[in-house]
Amino acid sequence: MTADGREWLAAQPLPLTAREQVTVAVPMIDAFDVQLAPLTKELRDYARRQTGSKALIDRVYAAEKSRELLDAVHRFARAR
Numbered sequence: 001m002t003a004d005g006r007e008w009l010a011a012q013p014l015p016l017t018a019r020e021q022v023t024v025a026v027p028m029i030d031a032f033d034v035q036l037a038p039l040t041k042e043l044r045d046y047a048r049r050q051t052g053s054k055a056l057i058d059r060v061y062a063a064e065k066s067r068e069l070l071d072a073v074h075r076f077a078r079a080r
Contacts, residue, residue, distance in 0.1 A: 014076055029068070
């Protein structure tokens with residue numbers, strides 16, 4: 001999660017239960033990112049050798065991260 005994303009999330013007026021969920025979820029996302037880093041590097045290295053793959057992999061990865069964040073925001077908003 002980016003620093004801007006963390007700032008935005010911290011600024012949201014969430015109920016206590018939702019804030020607790022965020023407090024648990026953010027470190028889980030960080031741990032997931034650590035585990036994904038080697039795979040991401042391997043995929044990016046492979047993609048650099050494949051015509052057209054690099055742009056596709058970058059877009060898929062960015063879309064997945066955006067979806068994860070939006071899903072989390074929607075869950076927290078429903079918790080209100």
